[in-house]
Amino acid sequence: MQPSVGITTGRFAPTPSGPLHFGSLVTAVASYCHAKSMKGKWLVRIEDLDTPRVTTGAADDILLAIEAFGFEWDDDVLYQSQRFQIYQGYLDELIQLGIVYGCNCSRKKLLEKPHHTGPLGTIYGGYCRHKHQQLNNIKLRLNTEQAGKIEFTDQYYGTINRDIDSEIGDIILKRQDGIYAYHLAVVIDDALQQVNYIVRGADLIDATCVHLYLNRLFGFPDAQYLHVPLVKNKYGEKLSKQSGATALSVENPEKLLLKALHILGQNTPAELSTYKPVEILQYAITHWDSKKILNHSANSSVNDTD
Ligand code: GLU
Numbered sequence: 001m002q003p004s005v006g007i008t009t010g011r012f013a014p015t016p017s018g019p020l021h022f023g024s025l026v027t028a029v030a031s032y033c034h035a036k037s038m039k040g041k042w043l044v045r046i047e048d049l050d051t052p053r054v055t056t057g058a059a060d061d062i063l064l065a066i067e068a069f070g071f072e073w074d075d076d077v078l079y080q081s082q083r084f085q086i087y088q089g090y091l092d093e094l095i096q097l098g099i100v101y102g103c104n105c106s107r108k109k110l111l112e113k114p115h116h117t118g119p120l121g122t123i124y125g126g127y128c129r130h131k132h133q134q135l136n137n138i139k140l141r142l143n144t145e146q147a148g149k150i151e152f153t154d155q156y157y158g159t160i161n162r163d164i165d166s167e168i169g170d171i172i173l174k175r176q177d178g179i180y181a182y183h184l185a186v187v188i189d190d191a192l193q194q195v196n197y198i199v200r201g202a203d204l205i206d207a208t209c210v211h212l213y214l215n216r217l218f219g220f221p222d223a224q225y226l227h228v229p230l231v232k233n234k235y236g237e238k239l240s241k242q243s244g245a246t247a248l249s250v251e252n253p254e255k256l257l258l259k260a261l262h263i264l265g266q267n268t269p270a271e272l273s274t275y276k277p278v279e280i281l282q283y284a285i286t287h288w289d290s291k292k293i294l295n296h297s298a299n300s301s302v303n304d305t306d
Contacts, residue, residue, distance in 0.1 A: 008040030010166060010197045011190070013297040014064070014072075015047045016058035019247035020065040022256065023201065023239030029260045030228045030293070031199035032071055032281065037288035041074040043193055047080045049185050052177075060248075070277030078193065080185050087180040091173055091187050094217060095135065099143045100173060102133035118164070119206035123169035141170040143251035150209040152266075155226040156293060157202070162209040171210055187211045190222035202227040204239055231263060253277045257284075264289060265292035 010031045014024055035042045044066070046059045058099065063077065094100045105127055105294045116123045129143055147164035154160055162168055173184045190211075198208075205227045214223055230238045239245040248256060258268050272280055275277055 001143060006194060006240060008038040008197050009043065009193065009195045010035030010039060010040060011045055011193065012191075013044040013047050013186070013200070014044040015050070015053070016055060016062055017053045018245075020062045021239050022246035022248060024246060025069065025186055025226060025248060025256060026260045027199070027201050028069075028071060029246070029257065029281075030067060030264055030283065030290075033266075033284045033288040034199045034226060034286040035197060036281075038197070040197065041073055042071070043078070043120075043195065044071075044073040044078065045078045045193070047185070048079055049129075050179055051081060051180060052179075057081075062292045065250055066249060068277070069253045070281045072278075073244060074193075075193075075252055078189065080189065083185070083189070086192070087185050090218060090247050091140070091180070094142065094173070097217065099146070099217070100135070100140050101129055101143055101170075102135050102138035103128040103141045103170075103172075103174075104133065104138055110200055118167045118169065120171070121208070122280055125165070125247075126170055126291065127277065128212050128228065136270065137155055137176065139176045141173040142173050144168070144170050144213070146211050146249055150212045152212055152222070152225060154205060154208075155224065155290060156229070157205060157227055159210065160205055162206060164209060168206070168210055172305075177279070183207060183210050183214065187214040187218065187220060190223060191215070191218065196221070196223045197226070198223045199226045201227060201238070202230050228264070228293060230273050232279070233266055254280060257281065265294035267278060267292075 012028045012031050014020065032042050044063070048054045082217050086162060091100065108126065110122060113125060115125060124141065144164045148159055149163045151159060151161035171183055172181050174210060208225055212222060233239055233245065254275065256272065257277055258272060261268050261284050266284055266289065272283060275283065
């Protein structure tokens with residue numbers, strides 16, 4: 001696998017299913033400081049693929065919030081909802097390779113059969129792999145029989161490997177309702193945007209093995225990865241809209257930025273509390289040390305409302 005070259009390019013890729021919450025702020029701070037500390041670019045991509053899950057106005061709210069927090073992004077914001085033709089073009093390449101198949105197994109039917117669960121959820125038993133069903137108006141899956149084991153080195157978690165076929169299974173590339181899968185879109189966008197340093201939440205670490213497999217199939221260069229430990233609520237759940245994370249107030253961005261930096265193990269000297277958001281981020285970029293991201297602090301629960 002060839003690592004990608006060129007200027008360091010990082011990105012923040014929120015899904016606009018709700019407003020910015022503290023967990024996403026932490027990820028944004030980490031990816032921003034990481035890219036900027038290497039004099040790189042930092043892009044923002046709105047992952048609004050799953051149109052039924054998108055909340056009206058959430059993308060704008062997220063952009064306004066990150067602006068209020070002092071982030072300055074490079075290039076235009078990219079919206080996945082405007083890129084369906086691009087995703088279809090790459091999906092067609094996989095279809096040409098003969099590794100995509102139509103699947104009409106319902107989720108209910110799959111759960112009724114004996115099944116294993118892997119890091120990305122239920123492992124599909126491959127029932128439709130060799131049925132040669134037509135590919136219209138049906139779920140499309142990637143045949144991972146030949147994928148083998150994929151390994152990479154995460155800057156925080158070290159060596160990660162997964163046998164794609166047995167531990168993850170045939171992932172969905174396009175749903176029956178025509179929605180392209182996150183795994184497909186994310187590798188295409190990261191490659192086309194020349195993102196070469198991906199900093200994101202640790203919940204995506206296993207998915208990265210799938211992304212690297214897709215990269216190989218498309219001939220895309222590999223990025224480097226830094227998965228950041230998840231910020232959890234007091235019940236030990238990842239902060240998310242589903243777990244009831246509250247929208248961040250932009251009334252006092254300085255306080256929340258300092259809290260995010262603290263959770264990321266970075267130094268936050270007392271004088272920073274008098275700085276403006278842009279100045280806090282500038283300080284954080286200059287002093288950024290990804291080795292300081294401490295597991296214990298990131299794993300400790302936060303009250304995201306205070
Ligand atoms: N859109 C995903 C999220 O909001 C992040 C995807 C990624 O960083 O690859 O959780």
